[in-house]
Amino acid sequence: MDVVLSKISEIKNTHIIISGSKSESNRLLLLQALFPQLTIENLSDAADTILMKKALENTSNYIDIHHSGTAMRFLTAYFSAQPDREVILSGSSRMKERPIAVLVNALREMGAEIEYLENEGFPPLKIKGKPLTKNKISVPAHISSQYISALILIAPKLENGLEIILEGKITSLPYIKMSLALLNQIGVQAVFKDNHIKILKSSVLSDKKIIVESDWSSASYFYSIIALSKTGTTVTLSSFKQNSFQADRVLTDIYKDFGVETTFNNDSSVTLTKAQIHRPEILALDLKDSPDIAQTIAVTCFGLGIGCHLHGLHTLKIKETDRLSALKNEIEKLGGKVETTDDSLILKPNHRILESTSVATYQDHRMAMAFAPLALKTSLTIKEAEVVSKSYPKFWEDLQTIGFKIAQSEK
Numbered sequence: 001m002d003v004v005l006s007k008i009s010e011i012k013n014t015h016i017i018i019s020g021s022k023s024e025s026n027r028l029l030l031l032q033a034l035f036p037q038l039t040i041e042n043l044s045d046a047a048d049t050i051l052m053k054k055a056l057e058n059t060s061n062y063i064d065i066h067h068s069g070t071a072m073r074f075l076t077a078y079f080s081a082q083p084d085r086e087v088i089l090s091g092s093s094r095m096k097e098r099p100i101a102v103l104v105n106a107l108r109e110m111g112a113e114i115e116y117l118e119n120e121g122f123p124p125l126k127i128k129g130k131p132l133t134k135n136k137i138s139v140p141a142h143i144s145s146q147y148i149s150a151l152i153l154i155a156p157k158l159e160n161g162l163e164i165i166l167e168g169k170i171t172s173l174p175y176i177k178m179s180l181a182l183l184n185q186i187g188v189q190a191v192f193k194d195n196h197i198k199i200l201k202s203s204v205l206s207d208k209k210i211i212v213e214s215d216w217s218s219a220s221y222f223y224s225i226i227a228l229s230k231t232g233t234t235v236t237l238s239s240f241k242q243n244s245f246q247a248d249r250v251l252t253d254i255y256k257d258f259g260v261e262t263t264f265n266n267d268s269s270v271t272l273t274k275a276q277i278h279r280p281e282i283l284a285l286d287l288k289d290s291p292d293i294a295q296t297i298a299v300t301c302f303g304l305g306i307g308c309h310l311h312g313l314h315t316l317k318i319k320e321t322d323r324l325s326a327l328k329n330e331i332e333k334l335g336g337k338v339e340t341t342d343d344s345l346i347l348k349p350n351h352r353i354l355e356s357t358s359v360a361t362y363q364d365h366r367m368a369m370a371f372a373p374l375a376l377k378t379s380l381t382i383k384e385a386e387v388v389s390k391s392y393p394k395f396w397e398d399l400q401t402i403g404f405k406i407a408q409s410e411k
Contacts (some may be wrong), residue, residue, distance in 0.1 A: 002409035003385040003396060005375035011229060012403040015236045015269070020044040020212030021246055022391050023175065026052045026070050026180055027153060028210060030078055034157045037207055042212040046391040055390040065091045067320055067363065067390060069098055070146055072123060076103055077150035080112035082129035088117065090124035094320060094363060102139065103147040104152035110134045110162075128305035135160035138167055141195060144315050145172035148197075149179040156188045164303060171315060174289050176246030176264060181245050185210065214239050214257065216248035217366075218392045219270075220296040221249050224373040224400070227258035228274045228303045235402060237411075239268035247290040254293075257283055258300060279306055281349055282337060288312025295370035298327055298347055302336050307349040314343035320390075330359050331372065332379070355380045365390035371397060375410050381409055 008330070025044035043049060053065050055075055065071040072091055074149045079087050090096075095187040100119035104114050135158065139148065148164065155162035169224045170176065183190040183199065187206030219237050225283040226233055240249075242264050252262040259277040262270055281340045283301060287294050287310055294310050301308040316323035324345055332355050337348040338339045353374070358381040361367040365387050372395075374380055388395040402405055 001386045002258055002381055002383050003318045004355075004381050004407045004409050005372060005379060006405040006407075007377070007379045008403060008405055009230075009404065011225060011232045011233060011235065011376075012401075013236075014402055016206050016222065016398050016401065017238050017394075018214040019046070019148055019394075021215040022046045022070075023049055023178060023215075024182070025049045025248060026074060026213065027149065027179055027338050029053055029056060030074050030153045031186065032056075032180065033078065035186065036156070037205055037208050038409070039209045040212060041209065042214075044212065044215060044391075045393055047389045048391060059219065061086055062088045063090070065089065065095070067092045067094060067317070069095070072098070072100065073103055073144075073146040073150045074153065076114070076125060076127065077107060079127045080110075081132050081154045082108045083131055085129035086127065087129075087362065088124055088126050090117075092363075095123055097396075102124070102143050103150060104138050106137050106151060109137050110158075113229070121122050131155075132158050136163040136165070138165040140398060141166035141170040142314075143171065145170075145175040148176050152179045152190070152197065152199060154174070155190075156183060156202040157217060158201060161201040162199050164197040165195070170195070171288055171312075172247065172291065174245070177243040178247075182210075183269070189242065194269040196233075204239070204269070213241050213244060213246065214354065216244065216246040216251060217292050218395075220248060220251055220293045221369045221373060221395070222272060223255045223258075223260055224300040224370070225376065226260045226274050227255060227300050228376040229274050231259070231274050231276045233274045234271055235270045236265075236269050236291045236341065238270075240264070241268070248293050250290050251293060254297065255265070255300075258304065279304060282307040282309065284309045286312045291315050292366065294345070295366050296329055296344055298331065298338075299370045299374060301347055302331050302334070302350065303374050304352070305349060305351040307334075309344065310346075311315060311344035313345060320364040321367070321394045323364065323366070326360070326362045326364065327366055330367070333357050333359070334374070355379055357381070358383055361385070361387050363387060365392070369395055374402075375404055
């Protein structure tokens with residue numbers, strides 16, 4: 001399904017309810033599988049979370065997680081530590097191109113029995129679960145934090161717990177801290193100091209119910225919408241915490257440069273307001289801790305006619321698509337000028353946006369949602385718009401609620 005977004009001049013001041021964080025939900029689902037007494041409220045309604053839940057409930061020996069990289073990584077660790085369970089873990093054609101060797105090597109070092117069924121270093125995997133007894137390993141710190149979180153999350157149920165030494169400079173540190181904070185919240189002893197993580201074996205929970213905070217990544221698109229709106233425009237989102245575990249809470253600081261003020265309300269909602277400010281001509285940001293909002297920020301800058309230099313983005317090349325190449329392709333279609341390296345994106349200042357352009361999404365939910373706010377500047381078509389279901393199934397419905405004019409394309 002393609003959707004056509006007509007150009008609009010303003011949005012409505014309304015209240016949008018955003019479902020639970022996908023990152024928190026997927027971590028908690030794995031912990032719930034290990035500690036069945038745990039209950040979870042406000043789970044994400046994202047396709048990734050639904051896939052994760054179904055996979056954990058699946059009793060067959062073949063599990064297909066489609067496009068979900070989080071599920072592939074978390075479940076590889078989970079099934080490796082399940083004695084007497086043998087599964088084949090597979091996914092989409094793109095999933096079979098996403099590397100997993102670093103995690104597999106770490107698990108094998110701990111005693112796991114994992115076999116590559118097609119290409120060395122890539123899914124699908126054949127996993128024969130067994131007790132993992134080695135309790136101290138070293139892994140490169142610059143790898144995707146999901147590899148490290150996968151090990152963290154299974155650690156409380158390992159016979160000897162687990163110590164992880166992170167070698168080098170850490171990528172996406174807040175996501176590692178989120179995994180550890182969730183362990184602490186349910187009563188697991190987990191300590192992180194000087195690139196050294198230590199998690200003790202645990203069988204008893206102190207907190208048996210957790211309410212998942214709403215997803216800051218999903219909120220990012222509304223930050224972009226407000227940034228591209230006229231002064232005085234507001235929208236309210238719920239429900240969020242000032243002391244959030246989520247890395248993408250940094251939006252509240254970054255979008256000040258775009259004139260977006262964030263007010264935390266007593267009912268756990270946040271109100272975003274467009275203020276009048278003098279914007280920078282070029283914005284430079286290190287997004288190594290929050291790469292998932294890079295697409296949103298790049299498109300916001302393009303829509304405002306300002307340049308940006310975003311770096312710390314090396315993990316974007318192994319996401320649902322090569323997000324750096326995808327951003328370059330689609331922004332340049334709209335009239336922008338972009339340069340990329342293996343870990344950065346440079347957007348030149350530009351005040352011309354082409355009309356009625358079709359934006360390809362590359363089977364990537366964040367491409368579809370990042371470009372949608374440009375309807376405040378130009379009409380455009382978003383290809384394969386249903387891809388948003390991966391993380392935000394109600395996205396198009398919520399945009400219509402705030403005044404976006406959206407129609408299905410007649411091909």
